[in-house]
Amino acid sequence: MSAPPSPAPSPLPPLLEVQALRAELATRGGPLNMLDDVSFTLGHGRVLALVGESGSGKSATAFSIMGLLDPPARVAGGSVRFAGRELVGLAEAEMRRLRGNRIAMIFQDPMMTLNPVLTIGAQIVETVLAHAPVGRAEARRRARDVLGRVGVPGPEERLACHPHQLSGGLRQRVAIAIALLHQPDLIIADEPTTALDATIQAQILREVRALVTERRTALLWITHDLSVAEQLADDIAVMYAGRIVERGPATALLRQPIHPYTAGLIASLPRGRRGSRLTPIPGLPPTLASRPSGCAFRPRCGVAGPACAADPPWRDRLAGSAPGGAVRCVNPGQAVAA
Amino acid sequence: MLAWMLRRSFQAGLVVLAMTLLVFAGLHVAGNPVDILVPPDADAAERARIAAAFGLDRPLWRQYLLFLERATQGDLGRSFIYNRPALSLVFERLPATLELSVLALLIAAGFGISLGLFAGLRPQALLSRLIMAGSVVGLSLPTFWVGLMLVVGFSVRLGWLPSSGRGDTLALLGVDWSFPTLDGLRHLALPAANLALFKVALILRLTRAGVREVVHLDYVRFARARGLAPSRVVGVHILRAIMIPIVTVIGLEFCSTIAFSMVTESIFAWPGMGRLMIESIQVLDRPVIVAYLVAVVLLFVTVNLLADLLYRLLDPRVGPADAATGAGR
Structure with a gap:
């Protein structure tokens, strides 16, 4: 007897479910909102790109999920469910068991993420030993294997190297290797290719994509670069001033952006004909202390009206079609028409 | 590495040399050890005998050169007070x-x-x-x-x-x-x-x-x-x-x-x-x-x-x- 074809969304709960996540930064003048009502879900084997300018809260979202937000910043509310388990308020020892094991993270600057005074081998081995009950010899063997898997040439010799003896691209491969070490369910990558040159960037994107597909690892890819998101992601969430303003399937969202901010980001990308002018978004993103109420993009928005002074509600991006994503704007559709 | 250590040793030698020079000059200004060494009731002949015994009757630059000569042989002189090698x-x-x-x-x-x-x-x-x-x-x-x-x-x-x-x-x-x-x-x-x-x-x-x-x-x-x-x-x-x-x-x-x-x-x-x-x-x-x-x-x-x-x-x-x-x- 043949099973009926199952619908596209899997019946399992999503791997990562972020609900109304709020983070604050304590200051002398009272707490400032770093993140406000951040919600998204990420399924097994899916790639979600979190896109936004510097200071939009992308990294804060990542560190909130990891439980690594350092004082004076803190998670002030909301929920992060990982494989059905609530991470907000989880005991530090429990959280540590997940970090680097079930949830791995890759940082932006490969020059800074590896400890300069320890060998590559020591840093991989300590990560193996943190989560696996194996001996040193076995840990070393795994370290060598994982370096080979991410395409580091001569892994055995590299283990004895210090980070400064490796190029930026190689260092980022080492960081990626460390992330893959325990075959995590989720990898959070915080702009991991930004600091690399374009050829290495493309190469690493391709390889990460392959490694992730192979193991059905979910990927939360943080970037300010829409073209990277386009190459890599299944879904895109656009962040502005601590909020997600639009989310949806990558191709649909890029082809037909609804939120004026998303549309502005796309218009500022170099694409299409050579020599065509880029259209920048006027103004600057607000600082943490000066975020306007209501829609924070309002002062820079071409179609803003009096209605934008109130918090814009979520609505479907495209009327009628269910998996089309959602947008937080009172004027959906107007920007595209312009 | 070896060159670096040699250079360091050479620098140290210069520092020691400069320091000894300063000590000789400084103590000469501070006072005459003979005044402390001779008993208060000693006569001039006794004074001269003691000064000669410690080599303090010679000009300062001669004393310094003598010190350097002996120092190269590992002898930094004998204490005036204890009459024993100063280094020991x-x-x-x-x-x-x-x-x-x-x-x-x-x-x-x-x-x-x-x-x-x-x-x-x-x-x-x-x-x-x-x-x-x-x-x-x-x-x-x-x-x-x-x-x-x-x-x-x-x-x-x-x-x-x-x-x-x-x-x-x-x-x-x-x-x-x-x-x-x-x-x-x-x-x-x-x-x-x-x-x-x-x-x-x-x-x-x-x-x-x-x-x-x-x-x-x-x-x-x-x-x-x-x-x-x-x-x-x-x-x-x-x-x-x-x-x-x-x-x-x-x-x-x-x-x-x-x-x-x-x-x-x-x-x-x-x-x-x-x-x-x-x-x-x-x-x-x-x-x-x-x-x-x-x-x-x-x-x-x-x-x-x-x-x-x-x-x-x-x-x-x-x-x-x-x-x-x-x-x-």
């Missing part, structure tokens, strides 16, 4: 000073680093604020005053610890040491604590500043994101990164403790090199002063050399070229 006098007193300084430094490093780590990792905690306030006190109180207060408090009022001398000693490698005996340790306690106080404050402030600086660096966050235990993040990743300035200061402090332990040694009647130096200055015993200073300069150079070598172990990015030119990081 100094070395006799060395173990007492050495054990005092090493103990003081161990106390300073132990307390300084652990308190500094705590204050750096939990800057908001009440205890951290107390530690930092205490460190200001430790830095600003003069050593001699703290020494006197320790004697008044622990020896006179409470009667817990002895205030002077080395106590029982035990011969190890042909020299007497206080630290292996309980009574010796009791005698060491107060002078070592006195010497350590300033250094505890210094090292803890340095440690705290280092921790505050590296704790937010990516590689420390990455270490945490990899799920490493806090003991490993702090004990390996943070501590290794902040060790270089601390090692430098510990090295320099070790030298200065040995060189300038005179105050503490005088207060606690500790028969070390510092006391010998003070006594020798009072009687213008030039050979002992020179021998002492030569020993101290050589010690400074050696400890700095060791510290430089240690940098290389602590931080692989420090190359030999950096150290040779003196251009640190």
